[in-house]
Amino acid sequence: MTNQIYPCLWFDGQAQAAAKFYCSIFRKSKITADNQMVVTFELNDTKFMALNGGANFNFNEAVSFVVDCETQEEIDHYWHSLMAEGGQESHCGWLKDKFGVSWQIVPTVLPKLLSDPSKAKKVMEVYLKMKKFDIKALENA
Template identity: 35%
Template sequence: MPKTKICIWYDWDAEGAARFYAETFPDSEVLAVSTAPSDFPQGDKDAVLTVEFTVLGIPCLGLNGGPERPHSEAFSFQVATDDQEETDRYWNAIVGNGGAESQCGWCRDRWGVSWQITPRTLTEAMSAGGNEAKRAFEAMMQMRKIDVAAIDAARRG
């Protein structure tokens, strides 16, 4: 058992989110589902309270807390992708399952959790600094889903 994990508050569908992540990302699985041992003010006996899962190997706990704590971009999963195919696969899975596009490689899943689907070529360009980073950054600022070919072209100038 890991000493620490990320706890993510959900509006009563942590299990659905965890199962989607397990189906979508490698090294992801649902580990345990805990239910209420008796009725409680917000629910009934046997209602799902928490779900232990991993996303790309990261240990997480989904907490079914209700609508009081909505998600924001202050927390996101950043997924490094190797090519356009992998970028498209994750982006399309998230957005196509009731999610929403945002800018610069960001999107939200249907539960409101933010994701950054970031091709490694973009990260490498930003790390290179100078004009290469500037060109890649300016290209990225025009995108929703990252276009690997366009980033590579910007890197070359």
């Protein structure tokens, strides 16, 4: 038996809107079920559940979703799309979307740059000053 593990996101009546919003951003995505209380959807082949659970709980940075990006174009796409309609940018690739869900938009080259002893300190100094990551600036550090 396979036990799939996936996140359930608690919304205050916005589960359908959130699922549609996320599916509009990620290229390989779809809503797989919607019964007004619970919406299941997939983003890049990862299953999610959105629950219309009420106003009891709010999202915070204790849980975030990481989006690995190969190119600056990908970073720009996810950053601007997730920030649309009232998102809030933070530091070091973090943002909150209009629903309050936290995301990290991260270049895949970052671990390699940080593992290079000759560059790591400078790369860290540069990225700690960034909000949205700039791959060229990181590579030139």
